[in-house]
Amino acid sequence: MLDSKSLDLMKVMMExxxxxxxxxxxxxxxxxxxxxxxxxxxxxxxxxVTFLAKGSHERPRLLLAGHTDEIGFIVSSISKEGYLTFNxxxxxxxxxxxxxxxxxxTSKGLIQGIIASKPPHILPQxxxxxxxxxxxxxxxxxxxxxxxAGETGVKVGDxxxxxxxxxxxxxxxxxxGKAFDDRIGAFVLMEAIRRIKEQGIEHPNAAYGSxxxxxxxxxxxxQTTAHVVDPDVSIVLEVDIAGDVPxxxxxxxxxxxxxxxxxxxxxxxxxxxxxxxxxxxxVAKQAEIPLQLSQVSGGGTDAGRIHVNRAGCPSVVLTVxxxxxxxxxxxxxxxDVENAIRLVIELIKRLDAKTVExxxxx
Ligand SMILES: [Zn+2]
Numbered sequence: 001m002l003d004s005k006s007l008d009l010m011k012v013m014m015e016x017x018x019x020x021x022x023x024x025x026x027x028x029x030x031x032x033x034x035x036x037x038x039x040x041x042x043x044x045x046x047x048x049v050t051f052l053a054k055g056s057h058e059r060p061r062l063l064l065a066g067h068t069d070e071i072g073f074i075v076s077s078i079s080k081e082g083y084l085t086f087n088x089x090x091x092x093x094x095x096x097x098x099x100x101x102x103x104x105x106t107s108k109g110l111i112q113g114i115i116a117s118k119p120p121h122i123l124p125q126x127x128x129x130x131x132x133x134x135x136x137x138x139x140x141x142x143x144x145x146x147x148x149a150g151e152t153g154v155k156v157g158d159x160x161x162x163x164x165x166x167x168x169x170x171x172x173x174x175x176x177g178k179a180f181d182d183r184i185g186a187f188v189l190m191e192a193i194r195r196i197k198e199q200g201i202e203h204p205n206a207a208y209g210s211x212x213x214x215x216x217x218x219x220x221x222x223q224t225t226a227h228v229v230d231p232d233v234s235i236v237l238e239v240d241i242a243g244d245v246p247x248x249x250x251x252x253x254x255x256x257x258x259x260x261x262x263x264x265x266x267x268x269x270x271x272x273x274x275x276x277x278x279x280x281x282x283v284a285k286q287a288e289i290p291l292q293l294s295q296v297s298g299g300g301t302d303a304g305r306i307h308v309n310r311a312g313c314p315s316v317v318l319t320v321x322x323x324x325x326x327x328x329x330x331x332x333x334x335x336d337v338e339n340a341i342r343l344v345i346e347l348i349k350r351l352d353a354k355t356v357e358x359x360x361x362x
Contacts, residue, residue: 001338006191009033011166013187014177017105019072019089020217022159023047026068026183030211034190037197038209044228048221050210053193053348055203060356062207062348063231063313064192065222065302066185066238067215070178071326073160075104078150082143084113085135086160090216094134096327101163102139108153112163113141162328173258173334180322180330185237186211188320188337192344201345204352215302219269222302226309233276233314233356235347236303237340239332240264240294240319253294255321258333260290261340262319267296269304273314275359280316280347287346289339294319314359318343 002010009029018026027049031041038051071090078084084104098117103110115137120128139160143149166177189209196203208229212221226234240262243253255262263280265272284291307315320340323331 002334007168010175010187013183014166014179017103017110017161018068018070018179019159019161020069020214021089022105023069023213027211027213030068030186030190034193037194042228044224046221046224047213048210048225050208050225050229051190051193053196053203053207053209055205055207057204057353058206060205060232060351060353061229062205062351063226063229063234063306064189064207064209064344065212065225065234065236065306066187066189066210067182067213067221067302068186068211069213069216070161070181070183071216072162073102075154075156075158075160077156078146078154079138080146082141082145082149083116084139084141084149084154086137086139088134089159091326092134093326094137095131097134097137098132100328102160103163104139104141104154104158104160106153106155106158111141111152111154113139116140164328168334174331175334176329176331178328178330180320180332181239181325182215182237184239184320184322184332184337188237188340188344191341192348195341195345196348201349203348205348207348212302219300219302219305222305226306226313230310231306231313233351233359234303234306235344236301236306236315236317237344238264238301238317238319239322239325239330241296241325242321242323245323255292255294255319257321257323257331258336259321260292261336261343262292262294262321264301264317264319265293265295267300267317268298269300270307270315270317272316273307273359276314276316279355279359280318283346283350284343287343289343289346291343292321314356
């Protein structure tokens with residue numbers, strides 16, 4: 001199970017500041033943690049960081065990827081009255097924003113603000129029934145003028161993330177916080193490599209674990225990472241939309257929190273390599289690790305880029321079902337995280353050259 005060092009890492013990673021394009025803080029945390037376990041550390045020029053676990057063979061190269069950017073915002077203007085407007089980094093539904101606390105990183109440090117909303121007392125009935133558009137929202141940082149706002153160091157282009165402390169609830173079973181999408185994916189691959197090294201687990205491949213950047217704005221880090229690693233096979237670690245939430249229908253989201261990791265059978269960016277998909281299902285069965293099959297009709301993952309790298313790369317996406325993604329706070333099961341780590345290790349142990357060649361043989 002996850003030890004206290006793992007749980008400390010999870011908290012620090014999730015609370016780190018790092019929307020798309022601003023991942024340095026979180027990737028530096030990953031690098032520092034992994035220095036002890038990785039045989040090599042590669043930082044590419046877009047900011048993704050990759051950790052190598054050498055096995056008995058240099059090929060196949062296995063790429064495990066999880067993106068460390070979180071969805072956030074970026075300051076677009078400062079009004080005469082001292083309020084900030086913003087653009088979004090990644091996909092937000094405007095209804096989850098009003099009244100939420102945010103953190104803005106300025107050249108002078110972090111400041112707090114709130115995405116302001118009108119009190120109900122002065123809201124006409126027709127306005128109450130409407131969703132407020134993001135472009136009409138503003139952040140109140142407590143300033144009373146443009147000059148006073150400027151004194152905090154804030155300027156156009158500064159990044160913003162939700163303010164959302166990490167906590168563990170339900171007698172230690174469920175974690176609650178921001179940025180699970182997709183730092184939990186990076187966490188899973190880092191913990192898998194850590195255990196492989198600590199326990200001296202043998203594997204017939206070179207396993208590369210990457211904390212990728214800028215996924216939420218278009219899978220950009222996956223492109224440079226795939227170029228750097230030149231993988232023969234890839235497992236992307238992601239969150240899944242947990243469907244065990246009132247209002248979500250079974251055909252919209254199939255996985256449930258606490259019922260095991262998920263395997264995405266289709267999303268808008270990739271149809272997985274079918275022999276690899278079946279291989280993962282069989283390995284989970286052999287290792288007695290629960291696995292849920294899912295589908296995401298309206299989104300993509302880093303695998304969308306990795307599977308079309310060079311001449312193609314058999315790829316699959318494993319997930320940790322997470323409730324309420326793309327909002328200020330998500331919930332996930334720590335047992336699902338543990339099972340995802342175990343499954344990744346079982347796969348790394350079995351992905352030898354012959355098996356990987358079989359994924360694309362006719
Ligand atoms: Zn996302």
